[in-house]
Amino acid sequence: MFAHVAQPLAYAELLLQQFACVARAGDAATAASACVRAIAPLTGCELGQLYVLDASHKCLERLAECCQGQGSAQPRQAAGVPVDYTGEQLLQFALCQNRVVCIGDLNAGVYDLGFLPQQTQPWRSLLCIPLVNAHHAVEGLLLAASHEAVELQGYAPSLGALGAFAVMQHRVLQQGVKVLLPPERSITSTGLVGKSAVMRRTYGLINKVIHSPYTVLLLGETGTGKEVIARTIHDSSTRRSQPFVVQNCAAFPENLLESELFGYRKGAFTGADRDRVGLFDAASGGTLLLDEIGDMPLSLQAKLLRVLQEGEIRPLGSNESHKIDVRIIAATHRNLTELVSQGQFREDLYYRLAQFPIELPALREREGDLLELARHFADKACQFLQRKPVLWSDAALALLAGYAFPGNVRELKGLVERAVLLCDGSELQAEHFSLRRDVSPVPLHLSLRARMEHVERGLLLDCLRKHAGNQTRAAHELGVARRTLLYRLERLNIVPDDFKAMAS
Numbered sequence: 001m002f003a004h005v006a007q008p009l010a011y012a013e014l015l016l017q018q019f020a021c022v023a024r025a026g027d028a029a030t031a032a033s034a035c036v037r038a039i040a041p042l043t044g045c046e047l048g049q050l051y052v053l054d055a056s057h058k059c060l061e062r063l064a065e066c067c068q069g070q071g072s073a074q075p076r077q078a079a080g081v082p083v084d085y086t087g088e089q090l091l092q093f094a095l096c097q098n099r100v101v102c103i104g105d106l107n108a109g110v111y112d113l114g115f116l117p118q119q120t121q122p123w124r125s126l127l128c129i130p131l132v133n134a135h136h137a138v139e140g141l142l143l144a145a146s147h148e149a150v151e152l153q154g155y156a157p158s159l160g161a162l163g164a165f166a167v168m169q170h171r172v173l174q175q176g177v178k179v180l181l182p183p184e185r186s187i188t189s190t191g192l193v194g195k196s197a198v199m200r201r202t203y204g205l206i207n208k209v210i211h212s213p214y215t216v217l218l219l220g221e222t223g224t225g226k227e228v229i230a231r232t233i234h235d236s237s238t239r240r241s242q243p244f245v246v247q248n249c250a251a252f253p254e255n256l257l258e259s260e261l262f263g264y265r266k267g268a269f270t271g272a273d274r275d276r277v278g279l280f281d282a283a284s285g286g287t288l289l290l291d292e293i294g295d296m297p298l299s300l301q302a303k304l305l306r307v308l309q310e311g312e313i314r315p316l317g318s319n320e321s322h323k324i325d326v327r328i329i330a331a332t333h334r335n336l337t338e339l340v341s342q343g344q345f346r347e348d349l350y351y352r353l354a355q356f357p358i359e360l361p362a363l364r365e366r367e368g369d370l371l372e373l374a375r376h377f378a379d380k381a382c383q384f385l386q387r388k389p390v391l392w393s394d395a396a397l398a399l400l401a402g403y404a405f406p407g408n409v410r411e412l413k414g415l416v417e418r419a420v421l422l423c424d425g426s427e428l429q430a431e432h433f434s435l436r437r438d439v440s441p442v443p444l445h446l447s448l449r450a451r452m453e454h455v456e457r458g459l460l461l462d463c464l465r466k467h468a469g470n471q472t473r474a475a476h477e478l479g480v481a482r483r484t485l486l487y488r489l490e491r492l493n494i495v496p497d498d499f500k501a502m503a504s
């Protein structure tokens, strides 16, 4: 990279400093301007310009320009001045051909140089470098120009790397305030799969709430992706560099859940032999997902309401409260309004939590997503097993399409992962999928909760059977902590050892 520059070591050191300046930029405009400011010290050129293609790829927008006049750098901000690059042949050539343009003597006057600022002294040399992203697509240009006739070709590789980094930083910093989940894309950077109309509506809601301080309530059947969405909200917000903490409110008895959440002081209760930080503090600056909020005991609900209203907590055994800075997201597969009417969930807490409810659709309601998700999980499983991607037989696809997936995306994922493992050839067949034919239909007279438990029971039994009663593997497949699995098994009166006995 440095073979064709004078004093490569000094140049590399300077280049590193310029990378650091771009990386330190706190906003998109500063990142772009740091990049063009680097041109003069690195190359001796008086002019640096950074361009990016807009989303339609028809317009080239000049993000920043730095032109040295009378010894000082004068950035000329060009936000909102799009350049239609079809009129600029040099730029068009570099962009469309993905080729560096390097002209050592512009004197001939044969080039249209309308994109360069007019100065009394003519521009003599030009370097125009296409900037490519991680997918090898050209997304911008970095340009250096000098009043001297100088050879600039040797700077192309290193300036190309700096420019591409600046464009990436610019996008990342811009995304801090912009829509992060383009609804037209099926797999976003966050790993969410699905572009059905119902999921696009969901993405729209997520986009609305990401940058607001609202408490989000995620509702939806088990396995619909509530935790994934909570993580997406966290990862897309300005809190993304801080912790994302998940607490399953159904997994602990009341007093243990309280000490997990609030923490305690030494001596607060028997066995409290040292101070312990609670999850509200552990998630400081970040996001706390309270999963299965519908199962939170009533007395703790009152304490949670206080936390939400006052923004402070008091650890067990402490006389003092302190402020916390945590975004709370709550999730449940249970019908909270029904629980409220049954007196099992506090109405005031419900209204406080339901500031911004998002209902995740069941997999059977996501038209077109099932097969896309199935292919996605199969590809992931193949990657994990380090084997070539498998093909799908029509019979396998038809089988999945005709199944109701009571366990939603989680069930689909488990089925596909298992099928990939069973498949010795290159194509997934219907027989690789063991759909639960033995699941008895859910009796219609049951309440929603009882019906959900019926479905959950079927899922857990199936998973334990598959793993011969191994709880660690079952918990891993189901994507829950082992203790959460144990709690659920106990609640549903399922004895995992029965499956070990069956397997032996």
Ligand SMILES: Nc1ncnc2c1ncn2[C@@H]1O[C@H](COP(=O)(O)OP(=O)(O)OP(=O)(O)O)[C@@H](O)[C@H]1O
Pocket: 191, 192, 193, 194, 220, 221, 222, 223, 224, 225, 226, 227, 228, 229, 291, 332, 333, 409, 410, 413, 479
């Ligand atoms: N849209 C999606 N794209 C990719 N993977 C998904 C999607 N939705 C869910 N999944 C996967 O499905 C599994 C279940 O998701 P998750 O744990 O978020 O569901 P949940 O609604 O929180 O379930 P529960 O109510 O049982 O806690 C996870 O492995 C997750 O990665």
